[in-house]
Amino acid sequence: MYVAHLSLHDFRSYASAEVALEPGVTAFIGRNGQGKTNLVEAVDYLSRLQSHRVATDAPLVRSGAPQAVVRAAVVKDGRQAVLEVELNPGRANRARINRSALPRTRDLVGLVRTVVFSPEDLTLVKGDPSDRRRFLDDLLVLRTPRLAGTRADYDRVLKQRNSLLKTAGIARGSAREGALATLAVWDEQLARHGSELLEARLALVEDLRPYVGKAYETVARGASRDDAEIEYRSSVPVDGPLEQAILDELARRQKDELDRGLSLVGPHRDELLLWLGHGSDPGEERLPVKGYASHGESWSFALALKLASYDLLRSEGDDPILILDDVFAELDSGRREQLAELVAGAEQVLVTAAVPEDVPAALRGVRYVVAGGAVTRDEAGDGEAGG
């Protein structure tokens, strides 16, 4: 899959931008704050209808403008379709394919698949459990787009249930009884959507595991594939029917939940554990990455998680679009060349960098200079804007 043309209207810093793209490598070069990331963010937004940088749509709309439009001509198996999304902060977004409106904006999710490498990836290893849950759920949705609905339903139920727990916790007498009866309805919904999400996450971690080991072996010199392990730790037992397991645990912890006014059971409390393994010596104890890994090992693990996502998606469908956003400046030269070689064969790679020298030789391709709101093809390939 590749994007053949990208059009932006009032997206981020761009009043308007038209960029012709090709399969293979395209690098966007420009000084800080010129709008390089904004371009690749637009492509990434189309894949999940979410940015990898912000949680809401408002910052994606050009300051002062009422709405933004991202349009891309996407080629898959030799056939082209024009995908479009209109971002309307505070109101419903709209999506179109070949100019026909889709009944639900969500139906656009997963038609473009991207894997983004960015300096923020380090939070996958060093950040909170919620960063790793988001990583899993973003990948789930690209793998199985209908799960975007399950994820949204689960978040909605969780929010409502939390607010009910707060009220029920302080209510007395018949008000409390009424709140508890309503709580039972939310428990069922939480268990239904939660078990679907949990089942999909468990399957994903199982499928991702071998790819993580292999990717870590490639990016961390001298490491073996047994050095990096991932493990899903659930807040409920996962060896039986999951919906019932969530209901049972909710019943067991109801007093706790009412005292704290918070949902304490369900996939929003689960963890993706990252382990530095025992390598070739099974007798050696494994260590959690967070708190124990060196800076280099942490980077290698983060890269391995992203590379593994790419390999998994690729094994199940066509090549996702790879986005390498400002990532080379963060890496030492050995790792830089290694990553470049690993991704050089992908169907489409979009790279951003401040200076041309940051783009490894293995990723020679088309270059654009991004400066002062203009995106100009650089025919000379020297990082200076050409004609």
Ligand SMILES: Nc1ncnc2c1ncn2[C@@H]1O[C@H](COP(=O)(O)OP(=O)(O)OP(=O)(O)O)[C@@H](O)[C@H]1O
């Ligand atoms: N909603 C918005 N409206 C107007 N301008 C915006 C909006 N969002 C971001 N910008 C501007 O876009 C610019 C940032 O662009 P971008 O993140 O693409 O930079 P970059 O070229 O990738 O830089 P760096 O190399 O520092 O990462 C900033 O100048 C910022 O003020």
